[in-house]
Every structure is written in structure tokens, then in C-alpha cells.
Amino acid sequence: MRLPKITSLYGRIFAIFWFTMFLVTLAVLALPHLDPRKTRDISPPYYERLTEVRDQIEREFSAANSIGQVLAAFDSRPPRDSNDGRLKVFITDIDSNILTVYRRPDFSLKALRNFVTTIETPLAPQQRLYGRVMISGPFPIQLANDDYYLYIGAKWNQPPNFVIQLFDHPFRLLLAVMLVSTPFLLWLSWALSQPARRLELAAQRVAQGIFETDPELEKGTSEFRQAGASFNQMVEAINLMICRQQRLLSDISHELRSxxxxxxxxxxxxxxxxxxxxxxxxxxxxxxxxxQMIGKLLELSSMQVDSHLKRESQPLSSLWEALLADSQFEAEQMGKTLYVSDIPERSLTCHPQLLMSALENIVRNAIYYGKDRIEVNFDVNTEDKSDVLTIRVEDNGGGVPDEELESIFRPFYRVSTARDRHSGGTGLGLAITESAVRQHNGTINASRSSLGGLLVEVSLPLLKS
Known part of the structure; x- marks a missing residue:
């Protein structure tokens, strides 16, 4: 019978949970039976060998007149077994009183007394491990015309020491169970994290402006397949909406320009x-x-759609060094001073033209509206696991009213006090800048400068050095 394939996430978790519980339960039930220090039945092959030893002893001492003579012979010359080597033989009477007294210190009679007291019926011989000696018995035996019980001790080389240590130390047993279950748990976490990781990477691509479907999202458990299919449908809907927007703007541009x-x-x-x-x-x-306004609109629309297609790693100096040098010359022609700090020797992945245009818009605004002083400062901050470039552009001009600071990045927005239509602008420069910064996973904020004018602060993530 073929088992059905489990495609549900919760079904897999449930199945793996119960499978792990089954393995743990099986181990808990089986491990005590593997401990040789538990009293248990003698295996048939070993039982036959021990009965052969008993029969050999009976034959050897069949002519003995007293039990003392037999016990003295045991103490001076212990019997041997062809498989187990030297044996230790013990005799008890019918009332389980130990008669054998070994003068050698290699075995304690305390273990024998403990074993004798655990035997419930003499008719069912059993065995138990004490240290390195396995005691088996009792075996009914006739010596000196009387009935006795025979117990046999043999050197035991199994199981390995680490198995017994597991039973003696619960912490080690717990550690062993963890080591056995860890591969299953790692596999479970990997099976659950892979679809989630693919979905996370797809979301990051969309956040970067890469609107591409991923067929791999529609594989795995039913929950992730449904989420992946919905995500791909969303990406296709966004692509369709952008295409329609682009077509509408293109048509509007054509119709307006004619x-x-x-x-x-x-x-x-x-x-x-x-x-x-x-x-x-x-x-x-x-x-x-x-x-000019129509051209800026098309530039803004194009920037929002295809900027992710032209990304490359660029040193910061190659992006803005020439631009800032030209801006300093322009400021000097207007009788103003532009101060620029050193550009950090770092790199970032970007659309070069977009970031050049973004900083150019901010700096030119500061030059145009500043009275006579403009400052551009670069700084690298380490936040969590990423490095962030901070660019501060400020001037000593009239500034922007506090209530309008959050609005200056909106398309076509004009500050009533300074940026009116007589300035010749379209109201799209800072909107284009904000769009470029956002598409590079950065942030842009405006506030009042300590110089008295406007401060625009841009933060961009850098490549790890």
C-alpha cells in the first residue's frame, strides 16, 4: 500500500513530531533491556554452556564424600570453560546460604548475596552483571550425595563502557538522545526555512524594484505554495500596473507635446x-x-520602473567627486562658498546616474537658496551588521517652514515663501531625489540647519569593506 504524500506544512510538522516521539518512546522502552546489570533470562546458547559446566563439575566430584572437600578444590583450582576461560563457581545450600569462600580479593561476595536475594524461583536460572563479572544461576547440582545450587561467575567484556555510562549518568543519556534527534530537528528546520527564505529573498527583490516572478516559490508544502502563488500574482499585477502607467504617461507625453x-x-x-x-x-x-515639466515627469516615471536594471558597484569618489567640483565652481561664480568634506573610500551598489542626479538636485537647491555658505559632509556609521553612509547638505538661506518640511519631497510641491514659480523650477527635483534614494534602500529627511537654512540628510547602505 502506497502512503499518501504529505504536502501540508502542519501535516509535516505533526508527522515528524509523532515520528520523533515514537523513536524516543522506543528508545526508552528498549534501553533498559540492553542494560546487562538488570536481572534477565539467560540466552539458550549460553545456558547450554553453563549446564555443561555444571555436568562437568558433577562428574569430576562424583566420588567426593563431603562438601568441604569440593569447596576446597574450587578455591585452589577454579573450573574452566572453553569459551569463557576461567570461571568463578559458588555453591549455596537449598536455603540459599552461601557456602563458597574465595580467598582472592578480585570478587566481592556482596554481589553474589545481592544476586541470590533477587532470584524469585530456583527453577528459572537468570543472569546479572556486577562490574566486570556476569553471575548466572542457580543451577541445581548434586555434590557429596546432597542437593545444592550452583552459581557461575564469568568475566564479561560486553557491552562497551559508554553504554553503561549512559545508564549511570542521566545527563549523558539525555545528550545521546539529543544527538540522535538533532538530525531530524535540523532537517525539519531546514525544510521549513527554505520556502520561507525563498519568499524572503523574493520580497527583498521587490523592495529593490525588481518585479520578477519566481516559479520556485510555488513548490513545497501547500501553505507555502499558496503564499508563493499569491506573491507571484501580486508581482504580475504590479508589473501590469506599471506597464499601464508607463503607456499612459507615454501617451500623455505624446498628446501634450504635439x-x-x-x-x-x-x-x-x-x-x-x-x-x-x-x-x-x-x-x-x-x-x-x-x-520641461513633461520631460521631468517622464524621467521620474522611468526611474521608478527600470532603475534596478542598471545596478553596479561604484566607489563613492567616482560618483560625486567631479559633481562636487563643478558645484564648487558654480557656487564661486555666484559669490558663494561650498565646503565639502572628504569622500569616504567606500563603495555601494547603485544606479550611478540616479544617485549623481539625486545629490546634484540637493546641492544645486542649496547653492540657489543659500545666502553665501553651503556645506556637504560625508560620514560612515556602523549600525547593527551594515555600514551606512550619511550625507548632510545644509545652507544658510531662508530655510523651509517646519510645517512644510515633510511635504517638499512631494511631486509639484512648492514652498510658499521661496520656491514659487518665479524660480523657474517644476517642483519635481526633490521628488526625483527622494525616489532615487528610496530605490537604493536609503532614507532622506529635511530639517532646519544649524546654519539657519535647510538641512537635507540622506542615508544609504554601503557594501561591506
Missing amino acids: PLTRLRMAQALATRKQGESTELVRIDTEAQRLE
């Missing part, structure tokens, strides 16, 4: 016929701003 192009052509024709005027200049300015 009339925008015609509008600028009409404005150019009007300027040629009527000459320059305030109204025509305003139309051209707004048309340029609208075209």
Missing part, C-alpha cells in the same frame, strides 16, 4: 509678424516650462 509644438510654432510665427511683446514672451516661457 499641441505644445504647434503652440510654440504659432508663437514664433506671431513674433515674426508682430514683433516681440510681453504676451508672446510669456507664452514662450510657459511653453518651455510645460515642456
